[in-house]
Amino acid sequence: MEPAPREYGEIPGGNRTHADIRQESSRCCARSSKGLFRAHLTLGKGGHVLKKLYSAFVIVAICLSVLMYPGTYARLYHGLIDIFVLLRLSNFSSRDLPFTAVDQAKTPVVFIFDDGWSSVYSDAYPLMKRYGYRGNIAVIPGMVREREYMSYSQLAELYMDGWDILNHSYSHLEDMYFRCDEMLSEYLHAREWLNRHFFTRGINMIVTPMGECNPYLIPLLIEKGFQxxxxxxxxxxxxRNEATYFPVKTIHLLTDVSTxxxxxxxxxxxxxxxAAAVLFNLQRINDTDDLTQISFTPQKLAALIxxxxxxxxxxxxxxxxxxxxKRSCHSLRL
Known part of the structure; x- marks a missing residue:
């Protein structure tokens, strides 16, 4: 017996039409959407809690790492400060400082503080600033920010206030008198550091470690442009090819020197x-001495100033x- 002919839109296996199937599919999609929405809400609430837990975990991890590795975060902190200071110095010009000419009718007095001790910043700098005086720091770049030495930001503050930053070699090594090539490298390395950190005033003015200078080193320094x-x-x-003695009287202010x-x-x-210029040479400013005999008390410095x-x-x-x-001098040919 032949099957009855199907009407248009009738689906085999039942009496449902295409329209019925579309309606059922729509209902299924609606039910699925509601289910997904409810699932999303459930996950959203849980995700918010997870975010809070994750944030707390990160904070705890950072605190623990700071306690376990304080040096790393200290270097990171100082590094960020150094970047800020570097930007300030890059926009600073010595031409912005007031011009000071040496009065030939007066005896010039210069204060040079060797090594860059932090006590110079904390004790000598405020005292000299009170009277509008500027000093000079013979800095050892390799010791910057070491314990009891000035930081880069402290040196920058002095420099932008008109203090000179002088070349005291990079490492202040001992027993270098007969090692001229190595000593030259020390001065060049220090000059590179000073230039890179925008301490260009005084960059070619050398203050020798231990006060010693081998005569054979002088032509090498001239060749490299030191002044x-x-x-x-x-x-x-x-x-050029000559070294010139400058008329100066150096007075070393050590522990046992009275006012x-x-x-x-x-x-x-x-x-x-x-009528020679007077050069006061100091190192640490401290009330007590550690048996090195290089400290000068703030009270004695204050009386002198x-x-x-x-x-x-x-x-x-x-x-x-x-x-x-600004001063003339007597020339001696090498």
Whole structure:
């Protein structure tokens, strides 16, 4: 028996039409959508809780890592500060500082603080700033930010306030007198560091470690463009193929030097016919000494500076670069 002919739209296996199937599919999709929406809401609430738990975990992990590795985060912190300081120095120009000419009628006085001890920033800098005086730092780049030494930001503050930053070699190595090539590398390395950190004023002015300078090193320094050398007692200007002695009286302010002794030497220079400049050489500013004999107390320094301030008709405090740029000297050919 032949099957009855199907009507248009009838589906085999039942009496449902295409329209019925479309309606059923729509209902299934609606039910699925509602189920997915409810699932999404459930996961959303759980996800919010998970986010809170994850944030708490990250905070705890950071706190634990800071406690376990404080040096790493300290370096990161100082690195960020250094970037900020670097940007400030890159926009700074020494031409913005007030011009200071050496008064030929007065005895120039220069304060040079060797090594870059942090006590210079904390004790000497505020004292000199009170009277509008500027000093000089003979910095050891390899010791910057080490314990008891100045940081980059502290050096930058002094520099932008008009202090000179001088080249004291990169590492301040001992027993280098007969190792001229290595000593030259030390000065070049320090100059590179100073230039990279925008301490360009005084970059070619050398303050020798231990106050020593081998004569064979001088032509090498001239060839590399260095401008001056300060040894323990002398200052040499370097020009082409000659070294020039600069008239200066160096007074080392060490632990056992009294204020009276320093003032007596200062007045002797003022009354001398040679009228040499006075260079006070200091290192640490501290009330106590650690048996190295390189500390000078803040009280003695204050008395010295106050005396100079009271006698400004006789003395003028200037920076090292200002002194060497404005004074004449006697030449000796190498």
């Amino acid at each position: 001056s050398i300060r040894t323990s007692d002398n200052v040499l200007l370097l020009r 009276e002794t320093a003032l007596a030497e200062l007045m002797a220079c003022w009354s001398s016919d040679n 106050e005396f100079i301030h009271a006698n400004e008709d006789k003395f003028q405090v200037v920076t090292y670069s200002c002194l060497l740029d």
